[in-house]
Amino acid sequence: MKAAAWLRWESMLALVLVGEFVVFSMLTPYFLDPLTLSDATFSFTERAVIALPLALVIISGDIDISVAGIIALASVAMGLAAAEGVPTGGLVAIGLATGLAAGIINGALVTIGRVPSIVATIGTMSLFRGIAYAVLGDRVLKNYPASFTHLGQGYVFGLVSYELCIVVVLALIAGVVLHFTRWGRCIYAIGSNPVAARFSGVAVNRYRLMLFAATGMCSGLAAVLLTSRLGSTRPSIAQGWELEIIAMVILGGVSVWGGKGTIPGVLMAAVALGIFGFGLSLLNIPGIVMSIFVGALLIAVVAVPAIGERLRIGARP
Incomplete structure (x- = not known):
């Protein structure tokens, strides 16, 4: 393997992942147990369902901060429907439709209303979460059919869960779209220079709207899986x-x-983040440590390359 390949971001992430397995297997004897590793997948699958389409949104130059609010709204919609006796198929459809509608609202605000995506989705984040609290208050909805709870708790075969299979399928779809289709080339072009992309014939706002809609629908899917796994809804x-x-x-x-x-x-x-958080929980380390780590990591990942680029430019003759 060429040395440059080891410097790729994906290669470093792979090394980090291997390091996590080595460290946690040394710190706790239960980490490498197959059942434990199967449980560990639930620490990242639902978030990954949203992270995959959100990556396309951010590559296109936008951002969606309302995804967790969409989960709350979709979960409340499913909880109310379940209380009325709606079967599993209907609940899944309601969750996906609620997420899709919320994503279209975000996309319309950004493309038609011309509101900056960070401002629009901060607003809808509060709106969606606020609606969930307004509807439920301090209530908890638990009237879900047994077949519904199987979606987030069941296994396709052995210790491979439905959630993990869904993530793999979505990753394949997102990977093919981004890296092997005209859609992907247009997404990169929009993110690099939306004005140039528009003059090149790319329907920029149409792509942006569809990306927000896809992220919203996947947030609805995450709401289905999370609500199913927990067996309850709360705002x-x-x-x-x-x-x-x-x-x-x-x-x-x-x-x-x-x-x-x-x-x-x-x-x-x-x-990597899911395994890290799960490993900390096995060691009974408080969850606030994970929050501190994620915050510091975000600052480092964004700031260090920017500082390095400025130093590189400043060093030019």
């Missing part, structure tokens, strides 16, 4: 997930300025 569901999901995308090598990033990098970052 605080997925509180604070925005930071963790964005961290997965940025740690995966996606540039916050758009135009750069890969799906394999995002997938490996999702696994």
Whole structure:
């Protein structure tokens, strides 16, 4: 393997992932147990479902901070429907449709309303979460059918869960779209220079709207899986997930300025962060440590390359 390959972001993430397995297997004898590793996948699958389409949004030069609010809204919609006796198929459809509608609202604000995506989605984040609290208050909805809870708790075969299979399928779809189709080339072009992309004949706003819609629908899917796994709905569901999901995308090598990033990098970052958090929980380390780590990591991943680029430019004769 060429030396340059080892310097690729994905290669470094792979080394980090291997290091995590080595360290945690030394610190706790339970880490490498197959059942434990199967449980560990649930620490990243639902977040990865959103991180994959969100990576496309950020590569295109936008951002969506409302994803956890969409989960709360979709979960409340499913909980209310379940209380009325709606079967599993209907609940899944309601979750996906709620997420899709929320994503279209975000996309419309950005493309038609011309609101900066960070401003628009901060607003809708509060809106969606606020609606969930307004509807439920301090109530918890638990009237879900047994077949629904199987979606987030069941296994396709052996110790391979439905959630893990869904993530793999979505990663393949996102990878093919981004790296092997005209769609992907247009997404990179929009993120690099939206004005030039528009003059090249790319329907920039149409792509942006569809990316927000896809992210919203995947947030609805994550709501289905998370609600199914927990077996209940409360307005605080997925509180604070925005930071963790964005961290997965940025740690995966996606540039916050758009135009750069890969799906394999995002997938490996999702696994690495999930395994790290799960390993800390096995060691009974408080969750706040994970929050501190994610915050510091985000600052480092964004700031260090920028500082390095400035130093490089300043060093030119």
